[in-house]
Amino acid sequence: MSKETKPSVELRIPILKDMELVATNTADVIAKYMELSDEASGEISMALIEATINAFEHSESQKDIFINFTISDDELTIKVIDKGKGFDSEGIQIPDIDSKLKKQERKRGWGVMLIKELMDSVDYESGNDGTTLTMTKKKKNE
């Protein structure tokens, strides 16, 4: 049986300043390739920035993080994998929007809440050897 392998992109990103841009640029190219709308593409980029930076911060191991894009006809699945110690997704605090706005830290810390807003589904698998965040964006046929 010939196994169907969906076209995929796998990135291994060192934890360095501005490397999240490599991820978002990749996401942009993929979104174009998949003919996603500009809006969807923007949402993916924003979610990816959050996920990547979260992974940078949570991954105390200082190792690289892995990002896997899996392209199918109707959706894009992105996995952000860090090899740091995991965290309890249930325990994540929803940030206080007002205080965040007042502190003018708009770029940072929206984290999971934002990702959930931006993507169609978000899922965490966390263990002692790291965390895998899986998020999908559905291709809407207008």
Add this chain to the structure above:
Amino acid sequence: MFYKQKEFLKNVGGLEYFLGAQLVRYQEEAISYFREIEKSKAGLSKIDIHFLHEDYQVIFYPIFCKNETIGFVYGNNTIDNAKRLLSFSSHLSRKIAEIFYEKKIRKIESRASIKDLEFESIVQLTNMLSFCEDLSNETLEYILIHLVSLYAASKGMFILRDSNTNIYEVRATFEIQSEDLPKRMLTDNKGLLSELKNTNKTFLVKPDQFNLVKFVKQNSICSPIYFRGNLLGCIILADKESRRGFVNFSSKDANLFDSLTKEISLTINNLKLIDDLQSTNNLIDNIMTSIEAGIIKFTEFGEIEYVNKKAIDVIGLEREDIQNQYYGIIFAENESFLEVISNFEASESADNKVQIIKNVPYVNSDGISRTLDTTISPVFDKNNDRSGFILSFDDISDMQKVKTTFKKYVSGNIVDEILDDNSKTDLGGKLTNACVLFADIRGFTSFSEKTTASDLVAILNKYFTDMIDVVYEFNGTLDKIIGDELMVLFGIPNNSDQDCQNAVDCGITMFKRLDRFNEELEKHNNHKLKIGIGIHFGEVVAGNIGSDKQMNYTVIGDNVNQAARFCSHARPNEIIISESVYDNILNKSLFTDQIFINVKGKEKSIPVRSFTHKLT
């Protein structure tokens, strides 16, 4: 930093590797291939590298970032799909590369724009400085604000030394609280100013390093301002602002600031020189205005360069109409005055001689006439070349008036003598030779008894007027009138060898004038006046005799008394002269041989000669 490709390959695995033109079957071989390429330092991104995996079903194309593999695009190993994946991977690589290009370009751009900003600020500062006209606080504040914005400083201070008091003053500030301003007098004996004075350099100052900069939170740049080699002040910029809050000024900032303040120093030096020049000019102007003499400065070409107020008053034109005009035009109507200037110009010795010409008449455009005493002297520049000349004049019109009036009362000789030499008004005297003439009316008492008082005064006034006219004709000096007696001096204040001759001629003429006077008198009063005259020549004491309030310029001494005695000896129509007078006259034949008379106070009889007037 970036992991090596071989490690990545190890992680990903793979069955068959296509490395450029080569097909490598085993991972180890692929790894050693990479090792070789690394050694040769050749770029890997150009190599068409891909590999197969999982039973040749999946094909991998690497994504490069800065010549490192950063990931893979993979999918089914069908021909169409492989092509798509390849173009996709290279597209991705390009896109990722763009991030770093863009970042690099942005970095360069922002650095360029900072440089641009600095350059523009310097140009602006230079422009701004060229418009500064004075050293007012506004100007200094203007400069300070410009520097503050150029350096993104949050505070600034401009300190300058007052050149009169030598005390440093805070002349301009930016965002400094009044409680942070120095409370004490600022000197360069200690603290920051002393440091600046000694090092002569721009330097970075930490907070709390000096009391003067206690308002600083982060650090500050202090730069000295110099004037003729001496510290004149300083500019302080503090606490550089950035998006991260206050940051330190760097040594680069200090270097640029140093050159900027040097330029500012230069401008301030210029402004200060202009200021000094202006105050010197004002001082000269004030002096020129306050002096009584008229001053006119001419260029070497005869243009009027400067006139003071007195000169303007005398000339009677506006300053603008006089200055920068050729003197020939301004003084065209005043020939004598014009001559004074042109003679000086023409004279060969004008190079270093001062020319004094007195009593020059001047009539201005309003028809007011004046008398001027002029002095012209050449002016030399610092190379000792003649650069023009200065005419100063005293308006002696008032003096002339005084003299004319004065002379009615006192002999003109004495007036001139007194006015010409102030020392003559001092009390005191000097021993000198003089010829003294006394003349008095004979039989005055019987005459006065027969005449009314008012007639008597009128007659006497007429008599004295006529006689004094004669005295003046012969350069005599009327010393005083004592009752009906006249005392006249010759040779006072200035001796001449004509003094005795003048005295004798004066006496003879007085008789003649008296004859005419008597003709008139006889018509009305049927009476005649007769006088006797005594003249003696000898040493007398001449000077101002009296008190501060009233003094008389007169002569005293035995010889004066002797002249008076001769007068009382003289009969009507007779002149008695001493031998000393006789020795000094030409018309000796008019006088008799020696006769001896006894006078009061002299034991011996004295030889005299006499002249008797005969009515013609």
